[in-house]
Amino acid sequence: MTEVKQASGRPRDAEAASAIRAATLKLINEHGYGNVSIAAIAAEANVARQTLYNRWNTKADxxxxxxxxxxxxxxxxxxxxxxxxxxxxxxxxxxxxxxxxxxxxxxxxxxxxxxxxxxxxxxxxxxxxxxxxxxxxxxxxxxxxxxxxxxxxxxxxxxxxxxxxxxxxxxxxxxxxxxxxxxxxxxxxxxx
CATH class of the missing domain: 1.10.357.10 (Tetracycline Repressor, domain 2)
Structure with missing residues (x-):
């Protein structure tokens, strides 16, 4: 019997990506690029920071x-x-x-x-x-x-x-x- 391995991690969620983009623009509009951290964006989008890093290498990206x-x-x-x-x-x-x-x-x-x-x-x-x-x-x-x-x-x-x-x-x-x-x-x- 062959063992089937499941892929680790959750699949990318388009809804989460959309929420992250919206949170990013909202915070940048309110506070400016230099005053917004990845942690703040993650909190605003209600996702883990790792979710952002899984999709984008930097805040600029x-x-x-x-x-x-x-x-x-x-x-x-x-x-x-x-x-x-x-x-x-x-x-x-x-x-x-x-x-x-x-x-x-x-x-x-x-x-x-x-x-x-x-x-x-x-x-x-x-x-x-x-x-x-x-x-x-x-x-x-x-x-x-x-x-x-x-x-x-x-x-x-x-x-x-x-x-x-x-x-x-x-x-x-x-x-x-x-x-x-x-x-x-x-x-x-x-x-x-």
Whole structure:
């Protein structure tokens, strides 16, 4: 008779992971990245600390994962809609991004600050969070050029950097990321 060994430990629980991500964003929003410990996150999520360490190597990994989850929902790539101008699509995209930044600006600001102190973390933050969003806007602006809505001599990659620079600056200085900023950015890219 062959003995069947059971795997040790509990299976990963998607519900626990979701609770941990929610607790992470809540605490970072309330107290700032540097003032939140893994122990506090575990307590808020009502899980053992080891549950966090089984899924994430560091607090930064956990915070990034929580932000990516909400960014994927609220700041997904713009849908290339042939019935809307690229100007309209950019405005819609920016409103969704700004909604995300309004809800999660605290953790994002804290992560930007942490990225200045930890070069390895900065590389991960840039590769996994910043660059993919720049590519989304660059692709939309290239589409605008193909559709004749944007001067073909303008550089979509540089324009994307301008777009992101404008709202990162507003986020870091505490200025509102709102419809006025959306209009200013879109007008600056497409000229009214």
């Amino acid at each position: 956990l915070v990034l994962d929580a932000l990516f989850e909400t960014a994927g929902e609220q700041a997904a790539a713009p849908v290339h809609d042939p019935d809307k101008t690229c100007r309209e699509q950019l405005a819609i995209f920016l409103r969704r991004v700004f909604s995300h930044l309004t809800a999660n600006g605290g953790p994002i600001r804290a992560l930007i600050a942490s990225a200045q102190e930890d070069l390895a973390f900065r590389d991960v933050f840039k590769a996994r969070f910043v660059k993919p969003r720049e590519v989304m806007v660059t692709d939309l602006l290239r589409d605008a050029q193909h559709r004749g809505e944007l001067d073909p001599n303008r550089d979509p990659e540089m324009l994307s950097r301008f777009v992101h620079g404008a709202f990162w600056y507003a986020l870091l200085t505490g200025d509102p990321v709102d419809d006025d900023l959306v209009r200013g950015i879109v007008d600056g890219i497409f000229y009214p």
